[in-house]
Amino acid sequence: MATHYTAVATANGRDGRAVSSDGRLDLALAAPREMGGDGEGTNPEQLFAAGYAACFASALGAVARAGKQDVKDVSVTAEVGIGGDLESGFGLSVVLRIELPDELAGDTGRALVDQAHRVCPYSNATRDNIPVEIVIE
Incomplete structure (x- = not known):
């Protein structure tokens, strides 16, 4: 299969950040309250x-x-x-x-x-x- 596009993102866990290589995605991450987190970010x-x-x-x-x-x-x-x-x-x-x-x-x-x-x-x-x-x- 020929690859048409490759997305690249880096994250450092459920309580941190997720950032794409082009910077268009830059999100705070947090575990949901239902899983013991504060729910103050996406998951x-x-x-x-x-x-x-x-x-x-x-x-x-x-x-x-x-x-x-x-x-x-x-x-x-x-x-x-x-x-x-x-x-x-x-x-x-x-x-x-x-x-x-x-x-x-x-x-x-x-x-x-x-x-x-x-x-x-x-x-x-x-x-x-x-x-x-x-x-x-």
Whole structure:
């Protein structure tokens, strides 16, 4: 596979900073309150959720355009859960909530979402590694 782009970011833990090599991303990191942190910054799960949602929406747009469908009003929400412990290891789970325009309800929308799930890099990276549930709303 030819690489089209490489993103580079450096972080120093859940309570620190994450900075991209070009400086466009510079975020305070903090563990969420639910995990004992102060919640005063973003966390890796939020970053993963934002990336997956944006990437899936982009993949959905690409397959829709190829099929001459309009998905400009689509919305993708990614819910990323974390669980586990130090003994057994930590793991992630994802629920993708896709809101499609009314004209793509039913089989047509489901086919586009399934195709997007096959081409999305995040979906390909997570497939058979973590549970990913797709909900069309």
